[in-house]
Amino acid sequence: MGTIVLEGVTKIYPATVRDASDVTAVENVDFKISDCEIVCLVGPSGCGKSTVLNMIAGFEQPSAGRITVGSTPVSGAGPDRMVVFQSPALFGWMTVYENIVFGPKKQGVPRARYQAEAKRFIEAVGLGDFASNYPYQLSGGMRQRVQIARALVNRPEVLLMDEPFGALDFQTRLLMQELLLKVWSEFRPTIMFITHDVDEAIFLGDRVYVMSRRPGRLKEQVDVPFPKPRSMSMLTDPAFISLKERVLQSIKEELGETT
């Protein structure tokens, strides 16, 4: 269903006024994310993580290679692959409820159905009391909850998360990570999660993919053998620490010359 397959995916941005020559952002990436799996993508800044996500989402087209989600090749954006953006891209003139039902409503889903669905997802992300608030009245963490609910209500096979908790403070981030795992266990979407935070990557991921510096290639795949459900106590487990060391080492090698 929600299997993501990348085969030889390359993205080259043609030369512009600023960049005199073509820029290869992503080079020959092959990977597979299985149905219902959570895979976290880490790597140095500017390594093309977001470009990979944007191509899977269908916002950008690969210069070469194939991307398949489920059994269909990706040819454009669509609600089967919902993106959760870092800066909460909420519609500021709509209430929490209106934001969440906006997609289904525009798709022509009957009102009775999307209303019930929305209620369910608003509860699932813990925003029951805030359905009629506007985004400007919410904290950063709550805005991300809205984004998650707005994505899930479309019943996507795949959830693409682009550093969604990167701008949140530490405590809120921990809460959101637990929330995401809870929501995942309930609805089982395939998740690709981009982050800078290695702790976050290992805590959430069934696997962690490390990308090289630009041009981004898939450098290493690290399996995270912790079973779900997971709890915070995992963060201090020696096995967790050694995984973290391995991932950090891998990223550090990539930082070597450029910084």
Added chain:
Amino acid sequence: MPASNEAAVPSRPPATEADAPAVPARRRGLGERLGESKYPLISLLAIGAMLLLWAFVTMVLGVSARVLPSPPEFFAQLHKLLENGYAGQPLRVHIGWSLLRAMTGFTLGVALAIPVGLLMGYSRAINAALQPIFGFFRPIPPIAFIPLMIMWFGIGELSKILLIFAASFNYTVLNSAAGMRSVPVQLVRAGVNLGLTRRQLFTDVMLPAAMPSILTGVKTSAAVSWAILVAAELIAAQAGVGFIIMDAGTFFRISDVFIGIIIVGAIGLVIELLISRIERRLLHWQGKG
């Protein structure tokens, strides 16, 4: 973005009784006791001071009524104008003519500017074609075109309305285009992601997102329209507030000149308040955050 906790911003912590006694009782200043209400009070006091200064200069210092009428003279003349009108027509007819011209030009200008501006913001090709033309005309004070307008279209209503139309168009088109261009990519992508058609994306995402900027343009256009109107009426009109000012000036009726000026100011103020109110209602979602 404040995200220190998961509490909602609007629910302010309740003011508990326990807060107050913590501070030892002391005499609170007048300003402190008045709280927020002191600011309108300050404004009223400033207006009062200005009126007093006016009375002082004219009635105590004895500045000539040919230069500046005293308050009693002014209000007596205002009363007379309200009763008898000016140049054979009641004041409300003059005001009505001015408002009609301004509203017609402004409405037409804004109605055309919003779609054109949105298209310019949406399509780089359209922008490339139109931007140089509008960009050239924008810095030219609209008043510079008055003689041309009179030569082309005579001193009738058409030349005045065209002038206001052009000025009003120019400001709203600029802001509408800018508003459209500054819609965050993420927001558009969020819409695309939800499976919106191009049309839905335009009407349901980009247009509301551009609305704050559009309304800024409309507000500027309204102010400019009113200013241009008065300038146009100064030069050629048989009725209107600008006409009163010009005509009274020609015959040294200084009180009437001031009355005209004050009417212009008062109506300008009302227009601005009205639009600000509409703006607040439409853009309530911008909040403070």
